[in-house]
Amino acid sequence: MKFTKPKPNQMQIFGRRLFFWDVTVVAFSIALNAYIHFWALPYIDPTIATTKDLRISLNPLALTISMFVVWVIALFYVKAWNPKIAGTGIPEYLMSTRAAFGVVLTLAFASLLFKVDVSRLFVISTFITGALLLIVHRWLGRQWLLRRRKEGLFMRRALLVGPADQVLSLALRLQADVYSGYAPVSVVALANESRTSKGHDFAKMGIDVTPLEAVTAEYVVGSQINAVIAIGSDDLNGERLKQIGWALEGTGAQLIVAPALVDFAGNRLSTHPVAGMPFLHVETPRFEGAKYFVKWIFDVIVGLISFVIFLPVMVVTALAIWIEDRGPVFFVQERIGQRGKPFKMFKFRSMVVNADRQHEALQAAAGNQVNTTMFKDPNDSRITKVGRFIRRWSIDELPQVFNVLNGTMSIVGPRPPLPSEVAKYEANAQRRLLVKPGITGLWQVSGRSLLSWDETVRLDLYYVENWSLANDIFIVLRTIKAVFARSGAF
Numbered sequence: 430m431k432f433t434k435p436k437p438n439q440m441q442i443f444g445r446r447l448f449f450w451d452v453t454v455v456a457f458s459i460a461l462n463a464y465i466h467f468w469a470l471p472y473i474d475p476t477i478a479t480t481k482d483l484r485i486s487l488n489p490l491a492l493t494i495s496m497f498v499v500w501v502i503a504l505f506y507v508k509a510w511n512p513k514i515a516g517t518g519i520p521e522y523l524m525s526t527r528a529a530f531g532v533v534l535t536l537a538f539a540s541l542l543f544k545v546d547v548s549r550l551f552v553i554s555t556f557i558t559g560a561l562l563l564i565v566h567r568w569l570g571r572q573w574l575l576r577r578r579k580e581g582l583f584m585r586r587a588l589l590v591g592p593a594d595q596v597l598s599l600a601l602r603l604q605a606d607v608y609s610g611y612a613p614v615s616v617v618a619l620a621n622e623s624r625t626s627k628g629h630d631f632a633k634m635g636i637d638v639t640p641l642e643a644v645t646a647e648y649v650v651g652s653q654i655n656a657v658i659a660i661g662s663d664d665l666n667g668e669r670l671k672q673i674g675w676a677l678e679g680t681g682a683q684l685i686v687a688p689a690l691v692d693f694a695g696n697r698l699s700t701h702p703v704a705g706m707p708f709l710h711v712e713t714p715r716f717e718g719a720k721y722f723v724k725w726i727f728d729v730i731v732g733l734i735s736f737v738i739f740l741p742v743m744v745v746t747a748l749a750i751w752i753e754d755r756g757p758v759f760f761v762q763e764r765i766g767q768r769g770k771p772f773k774m775f776k777f778r779s780m781v782v783n784a785d786r787q788h789e790a791l792q793a794a795a796g797n798q799v800n801t802t803m804f805k806d807p808n809d810s811r812i813t814k815v816g817r818f819i820r821r822w823s824i825d826e827l828p829q830v831f832n833v834l835n836g837t838m839s840i841v842g843p844r845p846p847l848p849s850e851v852a853k854y855e856a857n858a859q860r861r862l863l864v865k866p867g868i869t870g871l872w873q874v875s876g877r878s879l880l881s882w883d884e885t886v887r888l889d890l891y892y893v894e895n896w897s898l899a900n901d902i903f904i905v906l907r908t909i910k911a912v913f914a915r916s917g918a919f
Contacts, residue, residue: 463551870904
């Protein structure tokens with residue numbers, strides 16, 4: 430059955446607007462650099478060099494137009510208008526950078542192939558300016574989008590298909606994380622279970638329940654479904670997935686298959702055809718080699734820069750701690766590092782002297798906590814006045830820069846656990862110790878002490894198994910934001 434072409438949804442419109450402003454930013458960057466470089470230069474006509482070789486020198490107008498056209502083509506090639514990548518952060522920043530690199534490489538190749546002389550300074554300065562402005566523009570667009578999503582706008586209406594408990598788990602995660610951009614509005618709980626074994630009622634969550642047979646094109650269009658997310662299981666085989674895909678033809682809705690491989694980063698997954706079937710290959714994580722040498726370089730550079738920048742803050746903090754009670758400035762504690770090796774971790778002392786001796790008694794008296802393994806009490810009576818301030822702003826963590834520089838810690842990684850905490854670890858939590866602990870990490874920027882232990886482990890394991898330099902940089906930037914927001918810090 431044929432349907433009237435669906436109207437563009439909010440995200441499609443947003444993607445197209447981003448593309449329009451991408452082109453505008455590129456035009457501005459090229460025009461700005463052309464003004465700077467060519468304002469006083471006359472047009473240059475094609476000439477033949479004394480070597481008798483024909484070499485063409487593009488005049489400024491021809492060069493700027495050529496660069497603009499090539500850049501727009503590059504943006505089309507990387508699908509800068511694609512709503513799937515709009516507002517995703519790092520992926521779209523990388524996309525913008527790839528487009529800019531493509532322009533430079535194209536101009537360089539054309540210059541060599543056709544012996545065209547171009548202003549290298551103009552091309553390089555335009556590339557740098559354009560790439561940076563595109564990233565800034567995309568960042569501003571993402572911030573605007575996230576604010577709208579907090580208001581319930583620019584969300585993809587999603588239909589979830591799969592086993593009831595797994596559908597429930599995904600629905601809860603999507604509802605909790607509005608920034609994901611998917612709002613579950615309907616589910617197909619296989620075996621027609623409207624209530625899961627955990628006792629959650631989909632109706633009370635504001636989610637409709639429908640049988641799989643009712644998932645037709647008419648239903649998708651009538652319910653304004655933008656995405657169907659299918660969770661792979663024994664009850665949802667390839668034949669059923671094909672039928673769902675056929676039902677979506679002409680509706681404009683996406684079919685998204687969520688395999689059981691949760692918490693695997695996209696750079697570890699690749700699809701290759703085998704015997705006519707798409708096989709999903711998963712790269713086995715490695716915790717040594719060239720990329721971890723890059724991580725070490727990153728740690729040293731950021732550690733040295735941090736030491737220089739924060740040295741005045743550390744001096745003032747040390748004086749304030751000493752003046753308050755004349756006690757030691759630093760708190761040195763044994764923590765467990767990479768591969769279970771103990772090390773001495775440095776912090777500014779934020780509690781009364783010998784506070785660590787009262788730790789177990791306070792933990793027992795506190796009763797039920799959100800995170801019972803990594804114990805933190807927001808009303809801890811041991812915290813001093815100066816300590817409460819420096820904890821609130823994470824200043825107490827600054828001496829860990831020395832741990833980074835001596836190689837026992839990293840800038841980004843799982844939080845360094847106490848030996849008593851490690852003694853409680855189950856097998857999966859032990860994997861947190863495969864890499865160096867960090868001053869900051871996913872735990873720090875995702876809620877910190879407000880997270881449960883299970884969620885803390887899940888975030889740390891995701892980081893451990895899917896490390897990348899881009900992620901480290903992103904986490905450092907988010908840490909700065911989290912510190913000023915003071916979320917989950919006490």
